[in-house]
Amino acid sequence: MTSLEAKREQFRKYLERSGVIDALSKALIKLYEEANKPDDAVRFIRKHLCDTCPDDEAFDNMKADLIEANNTIIELERELNRVRGNIKRTPSEVLKILENGMQRLDKEESESPIRKYLPGAFEELKDLKSMFGTTMADIFNAGFENPHSEKLAVYVGDHDCYNIFATVLDPIIRDYHGIPEDEDFKQPETDFGDPTTLKNLDPDGKFIKTTKIRVSRNIEEYAFLPKMSEEDYATVMERTSQVLMCLEGEQDGTFYALEDIDSETKKELIKTHVAFDKVNKLLEAGGGYRFWPTGRGIYYNAPRTFAVWVNEEDHLQVISMSQTGSLPEIYRRLINAMPTIEKDLKFRRDDKYGYMTASPTNLGSTLRASVHINLPKLSADVDKLRETCKSLNLEVRLREEEIEPSLEIANKQKLGITEYEAVKIFQDGILELIAQESEK
Structure with missing residues (x-):
């Protein structure tokens, strides 16, 4: 018996053992015995392959029932989040x-x-x-x-x-x-500096997958997310969406309530870092998902290089991003959006703590610049890379959950320095890491 014949015989036995031949034979016999042969023989056979298989009408009914059940689950989860959000501890x-x-x-x-x-x-x-x-x-x-x-x-x-x-x-x-004990910390006045003095981090596109810069803001009249009422969530989103729709030029975009975005679109937007979801276990334990998804929304432009997250961790996260290392362009796009956003919204700021946020990690300028970057030689020793990043005032996270694992590296300090100083520290640190990777 040739190799091909052996494979055929093996496959025939598999079909016989699994019941496929028996099911097909019964369906073909039914077709043979049918007095009025159907125009669509394939559909006829599919319908009679098994006694328990649903026909098209039954399948449509099952699908409708599933959608209804999912909607019921969503409403029950919303009600559960509402109850959790109103719990008062003794x-x-x-x-x-x-x-x-x-x-x-x-x-x-x-x-x-x-x-x-x-x-x-x-x-x-x-x-x-x-x-x-x-x-x-x-x-x-x-x-x-x-x-x-x-x-x-x-x-x-x-x-x-x-x-x-x-x-x-x-x-x-x-x-x-990183503020010494014997040093009073005080946040300097807001100073975004001149974006044209910055450099392209990766002009040849060898290392960087994405670059992102964001700042966080909280509106003065309200508590932060862990203590906001359900009405507050809705009001903050409504006020913010009206302001964002005034943005023009390259920041011109569209606002969407998170619950109005279909699941497939949401998955795609999350994958490209344009949208967010309820996936942060720390934020959940910290009370940041009260009344979810009420009051959560996103605004983004057509090229998806500019976005604003509403009620994710703070009231607003203003984000500029690119699949390049062009820091001047990314930073300029962020800076240009701020006057319109700040015109009609007054944000919580303190002389000591700067712009005030739910997480102490974001106090001060709140500016976080980050890259998803491939540094295969340096990342071969993660502990050493962490020490190197620490010496450069950067923090590193290994993003293993992605299809292609990569490093996310960002500036750490935000308090006690200006926005421009935060970006400059980030820039110099990333350039140093790329230089070290290239020398190895």
Whole structure:
């Protein structure tokens, strides 16, 4: 028996064993016995392949039932989020969360700064609340639930937290932004500088996949996401969308409520970093998904090089991006959008903390510049790369969840320096990393 004949015989036995031959034979016999032969024989055979297979009408009914069931699930999830968002903890519950959380951090030998600084401030602050009702249990819950998070798992519910809980938050802020203990931190005036003085990070396109610069803002009248009411979410989105629709030129775009975008389009927009979804476990534990998806929206231009996220982590995240390393162009596009956005919206800002945000990591200028970059030689030793990035005031994350794993590298410090200084630190650091990669 030839190799081809052997394969045919093997396949025939497979069809026989799996019941395919029997099912086809029965369908063909039905077709043979049919007095009035159908025009569409294939459809006839498909219909009679098995006794339990649904016909087209039954399939359409099943599909409609599935859509209805999914819509019901969405409504139930919305109602559950609404109930969660309105839960008020008693003082004894707050104390229990704090005590259990501290015990967990100790038990798991967490390296979180919460474990380092909370015990010394516990007695002083345990019973306090901010003007919007935020407690320490709210602020540190994300850290308690994620004791080994590489990211700082701290989310405040409103601007007043930075004053009420300064005893514990200020040391955490100093550690993250690299501000010495003997140095008072104060945010300089906003200064975006001159984008034309910046450089293209990767003119030959050898290393960088995408470059993104964003700033975060919170409107003065409202709490931050963890303490906003359902009405606040809707109002912030409505006010923000009206302002964004005034943008012109290369920032001209369209606003969409997140819940109005179909699933396939949303997946594609998330893949290209234009949209966001409910996927951040730290933000969820920190209360950032209250009343989801109420009040969440995105604005973006046709080329998808400019976007604004509404009520993702802060009220607004203004984003400029490109699949190149052209830093001057990306930065200029961001800067040019800000006067229109700031014209009718007054944002929460403090002389000490700068623009105020839910996460202490974003205080100050709030400016985060990042690249998705391939550095195969340097990334062969991730620990050494992390140390190198630290010395350059950068932070690195390995994005293994993507189809092609890559590095995301961004500036770390945002507080105590201007917007331009943050971008310049980022630029110089990325250029140094590329130089080191090229020398290896």
